[in-house]
Amino acid sequence: MDLNFTAEELAFRDEVRSFLRDQLPADIAAKIRSGLAIRAADYTRWQKILHKKGWGAPSWPKQFGGTGWSPVQLHIYDEEAAAAGAPRTIPFGLKMVAPVIMAFGNPAQQQTFLPRIVSGEDWWCQGYSEPGAGSDLASLKTRAERQGDHYIVNGQKTWNTLGQHADWIFCLVRTDPNAPKQQMGISFLLIDMKTPGITVRPIITMDGAHEVNEVWFENVKVPVENRIGEENKGWTYAKFLLGHERTNIAGVGASKRELGRLKDIARQETKNGKPLIDDPLFAARIAQVEIDLMALEITNLRALSAEAEKRAPGPEASVLKIKGTEIQQTLTELMMYAVGPYALPFHRESSEEGDLKSVAGPEYAAPLAASYCNMRKTSIYGGSNEIQRNIISQMILGL
């Protein structure tokens, strides 16, 4: 047993570090390191830089234009990128639809869509959840009726993340409403967001941000060639996708960065005239989350090493999701409490525009309450933490 990286892995880490030092735009890193939102254009700018380096698709195999990195290399890259303040990967194209296209798409679909994902040309979004289909996703109602070479899609998707910037949406639609089981009548469609009949309506979340949308489909014509795999087999592809959503689900690298920010803030704030970081109660709270994160890091490495040995990563990912999101939430909570009353002045532009100025109080205080509110989403999305517990009890405990 050995927790150290090999010499080759350390050399790879140095290569990643020096690339990030030279190529990561300082303005983007500054925003991320201050907990501010970045714009869609920032994401795309960074994706194009990565693409130029040949790192546009870190998690893909080489044959589709990926890096072909091992799980350990991928982990090192994720850690270093997060520590440096690189934008998180918007998962919908690179980590969600792409693996489905690789596994179940035909060569024409692979040639059309995959290169445009790596290059940052196409922005993808997800059409899964519906008002009546959240955790019970298979009860979705959006209907696709076959008419010659097209499907006619009608219905409503919700909790669509960043679809206002999207060029394409991948959708689960019902093609057979009379199937004996609800999982059996679903198909997986790729839909051009410019198709007439699609309306994107913003949902403003409690932090004032426009991050999610409702997407309405009214007689939207989708060519049959944009269906992935077989008709009515979409649930199989959907489940495959949910498995891939779990890579880097622990978010250890980003949480390490946020822990550093929490400590920075606690060093600058005071309580009873002394630095807050020296307050025994607050220091213990920081220590607790730091220790939880240390344990998660090892648990994550264990899962990774199982994956590298081709033992299925499997349901252990649910442990990473639950613990990872709890830690992310605790970190934002502690940062907010660290600044005290100056967490309260609300400066919406700081989250929308990446503006470092605050209404009142220290600049670092401006985004904290909004982040705290925003991060409540993490235990709800990607399969709520209750669904993750169902997965553990069914798949691991055998109940």
Added chain:
Amino acid sequence: MDFNFSEEQQLLADTVRRFVRESYSFEARREILKSQEGWSRDVWNELAGLGLTALNVPEAHGGLNAGPVDTMLVMNALGEGLVVEPFLSAAVFTPALLSRLGDEKAAADLFPGIASGERIVIVAHQEPHTRGEIAHLATRAEKSGDGYVIDGHKAVIAHGGAADELLVTARTSGKAGDTDGMSVFRVDPGSAGVTIKSYRTIDGQTAADIELKGVKGNLIGAAGKAFAAIEGAYEVTLSALCAEAVGIMKAVNAATLEYTKSRKQFGQPIAKFQVLQHRMADMFLQSEQALSMSYLAAIKCTDPDANERKRSLSAAKVIIGQAGRFVGQQAIQLHGGMGMTDELMVSHHFKRLTGIDITFGDTDFHLEQFVATPAA
């Protein structure tokens, strides 16, 4: 990065697990607990026959010099079976201390008996009013002729009453809290001035309070310079203790799962209820985090960087203490009334987890120590 164990390690783990399964049933253990001594010399000899008493003895002295990962695997298995024989105190703590004191004569004298299992040598360090603070040592040793005379009180020393010989820590200079001035002495438990009060602890182990009044002791290693050796031995033992807890949690989770699948209420196995499923998912989650930290503890407990060692071990003890409390308490809860009884192993597992949390510094102590130890 590699989480696999070598073939030898795998074999060692299998051997000890098989021993526990075949020779250390709950009923066999119950008989041992009923005996006068509270542990079994026969079992001890069997463990010695498997090589376990020689595991942490240096090769130069006839041992296997195996290391913390091997010890971890042994402790996992001993934890599952709640083995009460003095492996941790006599075969981990003592050799770790003795090999760090740099006294070749004492090592040559003591190690053969330790390695063969013939002699039980116990470290007596902990004192009343201490809870993990290694330098908080009040017992004093004064020079007298060509030897030393020791006065002090040692508290809740695991297997203190079983000792053929004691390694007593005492202060040759300075005051409680100073790292300088700490020394280690060989003491014959039968010598004048030694009063050993043996008792059982709630977790089925045996322990003793040891009163020392003008007791003759022979110095091991350099006078006043034993702190680093004591600390190092503590750290290795703490790592082993974490591994014991991990073994217990594994057994507790399996027992709870089994019980909830067979216990029927409202016309169905209670494991069908989601509220219990989620509780067991959380028990699994916490035991996974504990396992991760036990790995970290085993790897870091001999790291050359003192801060790195301390931070990792304190972090591990915090996670293991918290996970152990959660897993243990919830296991009792899910077993219902049956969990309260002496009849089921789960209550004995619960009590040992409680014991582990309180020894070698509890969760609060280690949280505090983690805060006080800056990252390397």
